[in-house]
Amino acid sequence: MRLTNIPKVTPSGLKINQSRLWETLHETCKWGASHRWGKETHETGMARLTLSDNDARVRRWFADEVQKLGCAVSVDQMGNMFARLKGKRNSSRPMIAMGSHLDTQPRGGRYDGILGVVGALEVLRTMKENGFRTHDDVGIVNWTNEEGARFPKSMCSSGVWAGAIPTEDAWNLRDIHDQNVTLKSELERHGYLGEIPCSHEAYPLGAHFELHIEQGPILQDAGRSIGVVSGAQGYRWLNFTVTGQDAHTGTTPFSARRDPLLAASKMVVASNAVAKRYGALASTGILKIPDNSSTNTVVSEVTFTLDIRHPEDEVVKTVQDECLKSFADIAQEDGKGVSFDWRIDTDSPAVKFYKDCITSIQTSAEGLVGARGWMDITSGAGHDSVYTSRHCPTAMIFVPCRDGVSHHPTEYCTPEACALGTQTLLESVVHYDQSLAAKQG
Numbered sequence: 258m259r260l261t262n263i264p265k266v267t268p269s270g271l272k273i274n275q276s277r278l279w280e281t282l283h284e285t286c287k288w289g290a291s292h293r294w295g296k297e298t299h300e301t302g303m304a305r306l307t308l309s310d311n312d313a314r315v316r317r318w319f320a321d322e323v324q325k326l327g328c329a330v331s332v333d334q335m336g337n338m339f340a341r342l343k344g345k346r347n348s349s350r351p352m353i354a355m356g357s358h359l360d361t362q363p364r365g366g367r368y369d370g371i372l373g374v375v376g377a378l379e380v381l382r383t384m385k386e387n388g389f390r391t392h393d394d395v396g397i398v399n400w401t402n403e404e405g406a407r408f409p410k411s412m413c414s415s416g417v418w419a420g421a422i423p424t425e426d427a428w429n430l431r432d433i434h435d436q437n438v439t440l441k442s443e444l445e446r447h448g449y450l451g452e453i454p455c456s457h458e459a460y461p462l463g464a465h466f467e468l469h470i471e472q473g474p475i476l477q478d479a480g481r482s483i484g485v486v487s488g489a490q491g492y493r494w495l496n497f498t499v500t501g502q503d504a505h506t507g508t509t510p511f512s513a514r515r516d517p518l519l520a521a522s523k524m525v526v527a528s529n530a531v532a533k534r535y536g537a538l539a540s541t542g543i544l545k546i547p548d549n550s551s552t553n554t555v556v557s558e559v560t561f562t563l564d565i566r567h568p569e570d571e572v573v574k575t576v577q578d579e580c581l582k583s584f585a586d587i588a589q590e591d592g593k594g595v596s597f598d599w600r601i602d603t604d605s606p607a608v609k610f611y612k613d614c615i616t617s618i619q620t621s622a623e624g625l626v627g628a629r630g631w632m633d634i635t636s637g638a639g640h641d642s643v644y645t646s647r648h649c650p651t652a653m654i655f656v657p658c659r660d661g662v663s664h665h666p667t668e669y670c671t672p673e674a675c676a677l678g679t680q681t682l683l684e685s686v687v688h689y690d691q692s693l694a695a696k697q698g
């Protein structure tokens with residue numbers, strides 16, 4: 258992987274402290290470290306499920322650290338933590354936020370989410386020690402239960418904040434290992450059931466910048482050190498039921514069969530070809546045949562899922578249409594044919610991030626690594642920024658992680674990549690704040 262050090266002179270004149278960032282990041286991972294894979298202290302994964310005792314410890318540490326910098330800390334009814342540093346204008350406008358999450362998957366890594374929050378802390382530390390003040394208020398958000406691993410709803414509390422998920426529904430989510438424990442009871446147990454309603458109206462944000470590891474191999478393969486994320490791809494989850502007829506495999510000639518497993522297999526293969534034709538993704542994650550299937554019987558029914566993704570909603574729709582057309586042909590191809598039904602389970606439109614935020618990140622990346630060091634990229638995964646973008650100017654910064662591995666203990670991001678991402682975050686926030694101030698005169 259290409260290593261890029263931060264230039265000596267940065268556009269803001271500020272330079273984040275790479276070793277402090279690295280040490281702080283791994284210091285916080287003592288709460289939840291597990292799944293050791295190497296000899297070095299930091300060579301473990303993480304299991305810091307949301308609102309676990311370790312999550313509560315890192316939250317208290319986070320509140321202490323931001324308070325040392327002079328931040329006011331507010332907690333809303335979903336336990337989202339907002340750390341806010343006054344700007345020099347002393348305006349009442351909502352703060353420019355840097356947000357991500359401190360919770361992890363049960364077999365997660367040390368960088369997913371954590372880098373975004375600890376990097377944001379390093380940005381504030383750097384500003385503070387240099388006596389640098391933004392025009393508007395600036396701050397950090399630690400979003401609760403981004404992973405949805407313990408309470409099964411991902412991007413849970415940014416979703417509530419955005420008004421996409423009712424607070425009650427989120428509160429009532431149950432611990433997947435203990436049905437007696439709810440998200441709300443854990444918020445209460447740890448003292449993180451705040452008083453502010455969780456909403457973009459009760460605690461509005463002026464902007465949301467999120468630094469995150471890419472969680473894919475695109476930057477590494479392209480030899481780029483910064484990804485300017487222009488949005489998140491749209492996706493649709495379809496569910497198919499293919500119906501045929503049980504038949505004896507020895508006495509029923511091909512011409513007399515209705516074989517749904519043969520048809521479904523061809524459909525999966527066809528969806529792959531259609532997706533490739535449009536530069537999209539199509540994947541089957543679940544394929545089910547009846548439990549009582551047997552070796553010498555053609556099965557009666559098959560269900561399977563199809564997950565279609567692309568940055569443009571129209572392409573997602575076209576891939577779906579083309580798949581349906583080819584599935585209809587496949588259903589007639591063999592023997593006496595099969596029938597199929599389908600439904601849409603999830604339709605998540607593509608998200609376009611905010612132009613001015615993207616411009617701030619592009620300008621910052623250009624200043625730090627030059628035109629050949631960064632690229633525009635679309636997020637393949639969901640992030641809290643997808644929800645914040647519904648109500649405030651939002652964009653994201655990606656840094657490469659080793660071989661694109663994430664949601665796994667060996668997830669790794671080099672100290673240089675962490676630092677460069679954090680410096681980009683700092684420059685972007687400063688650039689955005691200055692452009693805003695210039696516009697408002």
Ligand SMILES: [Zn+2]
Nearest residue numbers: 369370403469
């Ligand atoms: Zn994440």
